[in-house]
Amino acid sequence: MEAVRVLNDLLARPTQEGVLEGTLSHASFLLGGNLRGYAVTRRGPGQDRVTAVFGYPKALVGTPLSGPWTTARTRALSDGSRELYEANPPELHGILDTCGMRDVALSLVVPVSDRGRNLGALVLDRNSSEDIGPSAQELVTHWAAAVAPLLGLLEGRENWRLAARQVSSAVVEAFESQEFDGLGHAQAVAQASVKLGRAVGLAERELDEVWFAATLHDLGKIHGEQGHPQFGANFLHGVPHLAEAQKAIRHHHERWDGQGEPDKLAGEDIPLYARILAVANAHVRLGDPERLRAQAGKGLDPRLVGLMEKVSAEPPAK
The missing domain is CATH 3.30.450.40 (GAF domain)
Structure with a gap:
């Protein structure tokens, strides 16, 4: 597009x-x-x-x-x-x-x-x-x-x-309003991902990549639901300083138990940013701590699920 x-x-x-x-x-x-x-x-x-x-x-x-x-x-x-x-x-x-x-x-x-x-x-x-x-x-x-x-x-x-963040948000919002499940989903996932990434101990530069991965993770859906993580990752082809974000988008549908896509990676073989994105995405979509907890050790990294539950219970920073 x-x-x-x-x-x-x-x-x-x-x-x-x-x-x-x-x-x-x-x-x-x-x-x-x-x-x-x-x-x-x-x-x-x-x-x-x-x-x-x-x-x-x-x-x-x-x-x-x-x-x-x-x-x-x-x-x-x-x-x-x-x-x-x-x-x-x-x-x-x-x-x-x-x-x-x-x-x-x-x-x-x-x-x-x-x-x-x-x-x-x-x-x-x-x-x-x-x-x-x-x-x-x-x-x-x-x-x-x-x-x-x-x-x-x-x-x-x-x-x-700032410019890159603004245009990323504008493009994603334009497509969310036409083709995605709900307007504002990417923004919510980005906020949760950064919060979780900060709890893991990522540096600010690393949090930037997590933010871009989360904001752009569903952009591949303009080609349809099937295989959208790979399509989405391709949008960052040629942007070397966002190489880890590209990997996160590609692998955010992998599962902790190895039954995910596209490469059936398991456990810590799944890139960290992808695991963070997967937990944050599930947190936003499920909206229920118990349902999220049920995915720990199956689809999602159990340690990150626990951290997500902890940081989401914290009051917002002033």
């Missing part, structure tokens, strides 16, 4: 261009495909530049442009690129012509703003005049709003950890 590409790009390559390329790709998917697009970011008044493209030549990246994206609302332009050409000097028209922008019949302009600050816009172009309905426009507007907070964080390539 295109949305997952945004996540993988940020985790492996935390740049505005990487994130916005994936954002444009998923926006096109939400609109049914057959669109091209570009993203502009604002450096200051009159300093808008193309930062990423989807379907347009890469040479367009870096081009300074003015255009119909100064308003704070999503707009569908039935006259295509007319406003774009009118807003820019003749010397830029040749670049726009080379990219085929005179053929655009309809443009959807989606502002990208965070807490009232105008960060830029997504522009999705279609060569046919087929209408983009209000519900489709709303989907893309919500998608842009989910990504917006990341762009400010990435401007100086600082706060990567």
Whole structure:
């Protein structure tokens, strides 16, 4: 799925261009495909530049442009690129012509703003005049709003950890609301996993990997229930600093008694983070200490079950 590409790009390559390329790709998917697009970011008044493209030549990246994206609302332009050409000097028209922008019949302009600050816009172009309905426009507007907070964080390539967590949560929440069992499940499992990991004595860097594993553990369900841990683990392929999180996702359906999947690992042969994730996931799903205790020594690590019961009984930290 295109949305997952945004996540993988940020985790492996935390740049505005990487994130916005994936954002444009998923926006096109939400609109049914057959669109091209570009993203502009604002450096200051009159300093808008193309930062990423989807379907347009890469040479367009870096081009300074003015255009119909100064308003704070999503707009569908039935006259295509007319406003774009009118807003820019003749010397830029040749670049726009080379990219085929005179053929655009309809443009959807989606502002990208965070807490009232105008960060830029997504522009999705279609060569046919087929209408983009209000519900489709709303989907893309919500998608842009989910990504917006990341762009400010990435401007100086600082706060990567916070940005990565935000985009992970946004992508998972988007899919939970459509395809997973319950909205907020991943967040609850992540909180329980970190609490359990801290009780085991993991360091903060290790707790970060546990958090990512727990947050992303069900993302593979976009390919269906069967085999989803392997699919989910593949989303972190190419992100070496989350290699342990990748193993945790792959093996969180193993069982302490060796009857799990995919590799029928048993006992402490199952990676620790996977055992932590399995206990935290069961804790959230079962919601009953006795039912969780019944899995100790069968599906789940008995020591971790005991720790989970202990930390879950503790009052929340102030």
